[in-house]
Amino acid sequence: MKVIGVTGGVGAGKSLLLAYLEEKYGACVVRTDELAQELIRPGTDLHGSLQELFRGKNAFDPEGGLIRTRAAELIFKDPTLRARMNDLIHPAVKTELIRQIADRKKEGRTPYFVVEAALLIEDGYKKICDELWYIYADENRRRDRLRKSRGYSDEKINAIFASQLSEELFRRNCTHVIDNSGSVEESYRQIRSILGDGII
Template sequence: MKFIGITGGVGAGKSEILHYLETKDGVKVMLADEIAHELMLPGTECYQKLKDMFSDEDIWNEDGSFDRKKLATVIFSDEKKRDALNGIVHPAVKKYIRTVADTERENGVLKILVLEAALLIEEHYDEICDELWYIYTREDIRKERLMRSRGYSPEKVQQIFDSQLQEAVYRKYCKVVIDNNGTVEDAIRQIDLAITNMENE
């Protein structure tokens, strides 16, 4: 089994690529965001730590769960709070992912396990993935996409871009770069080639 980590800036179009990978035989896709969301639900260890930390913030739904939009606003505007949240959630997510990867290797059924994570490099997933892939899309395309699909203001988009890694860092750590500035078909061709190359190594 090969374990691939996929990353890229917000709005890079990773979802379409992951959707394609999910359709392939012997491939399982994990999303770090979804895992984090599960681990932050009421009743979990992460949730209790975060409830203590953010008790004075207006980020709670009536059922006690987090309002994810309000939480995002708080952590994107306050680096200390973002770091504090990451310090609780990311180690728990990484532990969960490592367990899944170990289990899948032992089972010996999967050909490829894929993990998508925004902070793949910052959280040192290169230590547990076989290789990292970078989905590259120009900033102007990503900006237009985020403003259209999520209704973000130009300032909000720039704030998010500023909190993410520079392109050169992605390229330094990632073995494969998928150019996603063209059509979905173009990106898929690159993915198929990358998988073939990986399997032939």
């Protein structure tokens, strides 16, 4: 089983390509953002730690769930708070991923295990992945996607872009680059050139 880490700037169109890997190649795709949401659900140890971290900041709904938009707003304004939150969540996510990878390897039925993470490079996922893929799209395309699909303002887009790794660093740290600036079929063709024609 090959473990592939997938990363790229926001708005690069990673979701569509991850779906293709699932459908065409039978890949098990784990999105670390979704996994984190599972690990911080009410009743978990991690949820309790977050309640302490955000105490008095109105970051939880009446059922005890973390309000993601509120938490994002808080950590965006406070780098120290963001670092403390990351120090809680990221190690737990990585530990769970390592466990899932080991389980899938034991089963022996999964050809590819794909990990999607915004901080794939920064958090050292190179150590648990066989190779890293960078999903690239030119800046204008990404901006257009974020305006249309998420309704982001130019100010918000600028702030997000400023917080992410440079294209040079993405390219330097990744094994393969998929240029997702053009047609979907062209992006699929690039994946086939790496993995072959698929199993389905």
